[in-house]
Amino acid sequence: MSPEANPAPPAATGKKKRLSREIVLSAALALVDAEGLDALTMRRLGQELGRDPMGLYRYAENRAALLDGVSELVLNELAIFPDDPDWQAQLRRIAHDLRLLALRHPNVVPLLVTRPLSTPLGLRPLGTLRPLEQILSLLIDAGFAPADALHVYRAYYGFLYGHILNELQEFIVDPDENEALLRLGLHRLPPKDFPHLRALAPVLVDYDGMAELDEGITILLSGLAARLSLPEAPAKL
Amino acid sequence: MSPEANPAPPAATGKKKRLSREIVLSAALALVDAEGLDALTMRRLGQELGRDPMGLYRYAENRAALLDGVSELVLNELAIFPDDPDWQAQLRRIAHDLRLLALRHPNVVPLLVTRPLSTPLGLRPLGTLRPLEQILSLLIDAGFAPADALHVYRAYYGFLYGHILNELQEFIVDPDENEALLRLGLHRLPPKDFPHLRALAPVLVDYDGMAELDEGITILLSGLAARLSLPEAPAKL
DNA sequence: GCCTACAGTCTACATTGTAGACAAGTTGCT
DNA sequence: AGCAACTTGTCTACAATGTAGACTGTAGGC
Secondary structure, three states: OOOOOOOOOOOOOOOOOOOOHHHHHHHHHHHHHHHOHHHOOHHHHHHHHOOOHHHHHHOOOOHHHHHHHHHHHHHOOOOOOOOOOOHHHHHHHHHHHHHHHHHHOHHHHHHHHHHHHHOOHHHOOHHHHHHHHHHHHHHHHOOOOHHHHHHHHHHHHHHHHHHHHHHHHOOOOOOOOHHHHHHHHHHOOOOOOOHHHHHOHHHHHOOOHHHHHHHHHHHHHHHHHHHOOOOOOOOOO | OOOOOOOOOOOOOOOOOOOOHHHHHHHHHHHHHHHOHHHOOHHHHHHHHOOOHHHHHHOOOOHHHHHHHHHHHHHOOOOOOOOOOOHHHHHHHHHHHHHHHHHHOHHHHHHHHHHHHHOOHHHOOHHHHHHHHHHHHHHHHOOOOHHHHHHHHHHHHHHHHHHHHHHHHOOOOOOOOHHHHHHHHHHOOOOOOOHHHHHOHHHHHOOOHHHHHHHHHHHHHHHHHHHOOOOOOOOOO
């Protein structure tokens, strides 16, 4: 066989279409979803697109920017309706949506969480700031003073991200080995030092993340509503 | 000068003491604190210790293990008294301590947050699981049913980590340029799309993370205590 | 003394991100 | 159409990284 046998052995959408930022980012996301963050190298992504790796630099300044792009792409999947008059219901729905999003793209969560730590707020990709702006809008429209809206947002988003991290930590990718692996792992712990953790093994196994998130949100929202002079929302405390 | 001029030009604690895991990890932590995660390469750390980089592999199986070690080291700075009868006060104190810890080691926070995502619970470094076990112990001793203790822990730790991430995101390392940089960043945002965010600039600048954390904890703890049949703790709802 | 184990070093290599020169292809103008 | 300006894609090259494997000390036990 000639050295030029197959120009794009693995996946290549069309034959040789023009590239675009969206195409590149989508491919990157697909790769991360399928094989994890480490698999996302310039060469690998190039190969996945049937293109020279260097070409990618036309669509992302460097690898970090590419990661930001993936973050942005994922966050764009999140729908927010800033005009919903029932802010509590809306926040609750968003929370569940974001949770599902995270479960759908678990490998991207580290990006969502860490990339903002390396970039001052104002310089983040715009798509990343959209949820913040829209939720502020939602709250302000609902009658909160802007500063209070910010407080609510922070408590809410903080809790939400915390929950997602928590849940993903106990999330084992391979559902068959789930219980076995978990117990096996726990079994390794010295019983002297970790009695409670070991005893909780059965409870740990059937973690209902959705219910737990919902409870937390309920507590938080009613608590927030009580502490701040809330608008016409139907608070049942 | 000969090619063997100075064997350890930069920092070298003693002359040439025997290495140990603690020494290596401490140096690694110092390096991360000083220059960020990316600066922690095997060669650089070796140089910092005046040793050949390969020697480090005697004390950490690979780079990932080294990162885990740093996480563990930092978490060990956190003091927990699982015998305190006032669980609410204890949780509140721990929250503030952890927050300060995070502010002291901001570059380590990504590790604290992401490393557990790559390791099934049972296989984490033991030092990392200690807080979990001890808080469970605290709650169970205080009278919670074990399963409820787990719920409380999850809500609590979730919120706590979420808050820390939130706060660090708005934390600008250089305090002089803080306001300027922040506003500058925000100024870049298209006013059409981000009116609320831009308007909140002044509020964003003086973020009182400590107060905000405390309020959140208050809401969460009293909420949790109300929802679960709590023990003799003094709940003031 | 010698022998075994382990600490530390050296050399070497595959893999990564990315700069810079170039080629090929596309678009707009006249 | 024909040329020019620009955009896309490719190639070559290099410095930096993690780490395997062989080697060299050095310390302690007989």
